[in-house]
Amino acid sequence: MEAINIIEGPVSVLDRSDVDTDQIIPKQFLKRVERTGFGEFLFYDWIRDGEISLEPNPILVSGRNFGSGSSREHAVWALDQFGFDAVVAPSFSDIFFSNCTKNGFLPVMLDEPDCEALAAAGAGRIDLENQKVSWEGGEATFDIDPEIKRRLLGGLDDIALTLQAEEDIEAFEEGPGGSYGPVTTSLP
Amino acid sequence: MPKTMFEKIWEAHEVRDELIYIDLHLVHEVTSPQAFEGLRMSGRNLRRPDKTVATADHNVPTDGTPTAKLIADTLSRKQVQTLEQNAAAFGVPVYSLGSETQGIVHVIGPELGLTQPGMTIVCGDSHTSTHGAFGALAFGIGTSEVEHVMATQTLVQRRPKTMRINYTGKLGPGVTSKDLILATIGRLGTGGMSGYVVEYAGEAIRELTMEQRLTVCNMTIEGGGRAGMIAPDETTYEYMRGKPGVPDDFDAAIERWEHLPTDEGATFDYEVEIDATQIAPMVTWGTTPGMVVEVSDRVPDPSRMDQPAERESAERALQYMGLKAGTPMEEIRPERVFIGSCTNSRISDLREAAAAIKGRKVADSIRAMVVPGSAMVKSQAEEEGLDIIFQDAGFEWRGAGCSMCLGMNPDILIEGERCASTSNRNFEGRQGKGGRTHLVSPTMATAAAIEGHFVDIRNWN
Ligand code: SF4
Numbered sequence: 049m050e051a052i053n054i055i056e057g058p059v060s061v062l063d064r065s066d067v068d069t070d071q072i073i074p075k076q077f078l079k080r081v082e083r084t085g086f087g088e089f090l091f092y093d094w095i096r097d098g099e100i101s102l103e104p105n106p107i108l109v110s111g112r113n114f115g116s117g118s119s120r121e122h123a124v125w126a127l128d129q130f131g132f133d134a135v136v137a138p139s140f141s142d143i144f145f146s147n148c149t150k151n152g153f154l155p156v157m158l159d160e161p162d163c164e165a166l167a168a169a170g171a172g173r174i175d176l177e178n179q180k181v182s183w184e185g186g187e188a189t190f191d192i193d194p195e196i197k198r199r200l201l202g203g204l205d206d207i208a209l210t211l212q213a214e215e216d217i218e219a220f221e222e223g224p225g226g227s228y229g230p231v232t233t234s235l236p
Numbered sequence: 237m238p239k240t241m242f243e244k245i246w247e248a249h250e251v252r253d254e255l256i257y258i259d260l261h262l263v264h265e266v267t268s269p270q271a272f273e274g275l276r277m278s279g280r281n282l283r284r285p286d287k288t289v290a291t292a293d294h295n296v297p298t299d300g301t302p303t304a305k306l307i308a309d310t311l312s313r314k315q316v317q318t319l320e321q322n323a324a325a326f327g328v329p330v331y332s333l334g335s336e337t338q339g340i341v342h343v344i345g346p347e348l349g350l351t352q353p354g355m356t357i358v359c360g361d362s363h364t365s366t367h368g369a370f371g372a373l374a375f376g377i378g379t380s381e382v383e384h385v386m387a388t389q390t391l392v393q394r395r396p397k398t399m400r401i402n403y404t405g406k407l408g409p410g411v412t413s414k415d416l417i418l419a420t421i422g423r424l425g426t427g428g429m430s431g432y433v434v435e436y437a438g439e440a441i442r443e444l445t446m447e448q449r450l451t452v453c454n455m456t457i458e459g460g461g462r463a464g465m466i467a468p469d470e471t472t473y474e475y476m477r478g479k480p481g482v483p484d485d486f487d488a489a490i491e492r493w494e495h496l497p498t499d500e501g502a503t504f505d506y507e508v509e510i511d512a513t514q515i516a517p518m519v520t521w522g523t524t525p526g527m528v529v530e531v532s533d534r535v536p537d538p539s540r541m542d543q544p545a546e547r548e549s550a551e552r553a554l555q556y557m558g559l560k561a562g563t564p565m566e567e568i569r570p571e572r573v574f575i576g577s578c579t580n581s582r583i584s585d586l587r588e589a590a591a592a593i594k595g596r597k598v599a600d601s602i603r604a605m606v607v608p609g610s611a612m613v614k615s616q617a618e619e620e621g622l623d624i625i626f627q628d629a630g631f632e633w634r635g636a637g638c639s640m641c642l643g644m645n646p647d648i649l650i651e652g653e654r655c656a657s658t659s660n661r662n663f664e665g666r667q668g669k670g671g672r673t674h675l676v677s678p679t680m681a682t683a684a685a686i687e688g689h690f691v692d693i694r695n696w697n
Binding site for chain 1: 248249251252254255257259260266267269270273278280285286287288289294295309311312314315318327328329348349350352354355360361362376377378379380381383384387388389390392394396426427430431457460462480481482483524545549552642643644661663664665666669
């Protein structure tokens, strides 16, 4: 994963709430077995029908409950591969938020009026280290889990980090918790 | 100190602070190929194939295609075959097209006895919340996390907040667990459970059968919840007894499970009370599951909503759905009926739907289909003759899979078609581009199929 810190430039605005992952990347594009090639299908139906048009700017601003619905990480790949580096919204669905952070794609939660001000300003600067978003005439701070921030800033690979806890995992597996649940390989 | 069921399960699975051990990893063809590929690229093994199981569900045709290599759609064929190859290469048991135990991942877990109380269960699918009905902590993850679980059998997780929804009283006649959860989401909103693990409790929940409980937990994600849970009890144990995956010493297991329910006096971050006696059969009118009203109501009028954002969403939704404010819900006429999906495709759902038919026929204006959630549900239904009842009435009887729940396979709505669906999402285009979805219970869907419009099943027989 690539390290990120400062994301700045023009803002694209998608003025809708409850934007679900079925819209971000419709299911007919989920059949690929690769991680690439999703950018051109971003918001496929809305863009093709001329309902919206979006520039691939560094920052996307949208309404509350962004990324709701399906857990498809393809939604994050599509946003990222289309050209966005960060998405700013008043709230996100949990799984989508987590998927973003696993891909070095920054989800930023700002209050609704701040989102609107950033959208109106047309351009902005996100500073992850200092947890600050600024735009002409305003700025706001945002919260982010310190551990997630550390991983994003360092571009750290989650799996490699967890494998540093290998001894703990082995100890857990040897303890009483290790044999909880079924043995799938012994089913008929 | 008294603890919630969630806290007990969480603490029993902490390998380190915020690193939790996963007891069961369910895998399907859509969200796994990139994860398997990631393992290969980094030269890692799949750590515990014995805690992993794979099935093909999203992409599979439901027309009786017997094996993956005969799937007509090239990309779907490749995805299902890739799953089979990956599972073989990493030693994971796989139930693909043609297997007797193939089916929707959230249907086969419980029916094989893989889903058990006290477990942590994940899957690259948001409706993993379904499995929480057994008193498990079960939630959906993304593909990067799928790879993480494959490599480490653990997951890095912030501890979520807890919510309890207490239902007082019992559901009335004709009112199902689908209506209970739709009404709850309508009340709390699609983000109302956001960030929470939700425990459903109270008299109305205890009265539900196991399969009805699965329907409730299934739609937790539609309320934005991370996971839904219901305390295990006799109903749970009776349902599990004799299933292939359950512990050999079942009675000893029950003794362990009996410690799971939330202790008296344990506190939740948020508690809500809902009067179950007031819940009516529900129908969605819009493009989120929270846009829902009682079947005896009318399509809401956006101009009467005070929040501008809510008004705009409602206007958009009505336009998309081709509906006028004020129209009685019972006057809405679907052209399609879909009984299926991980919300409502289990044997009891099909029994209820079949029982409601009573020799009547599907209306001429309607194309209706029944899609069992798994190959096992299908054969059980056929043993009971339900397939004949459905077909005699004019329903199509299909093979197991996700089918028209998400239209990733040949079962889709065409532009503008309106569907009464027992699935869980009514998003724009979910069942096919331009398709219009109304979420309902299986009996409500059956009644709509026969009458050609929605009816209040409380006064329909
Ligand atoms: S039936 Fe629908 S909601 Fe359930 S797993 Fe399949 S696509 Fe997802």
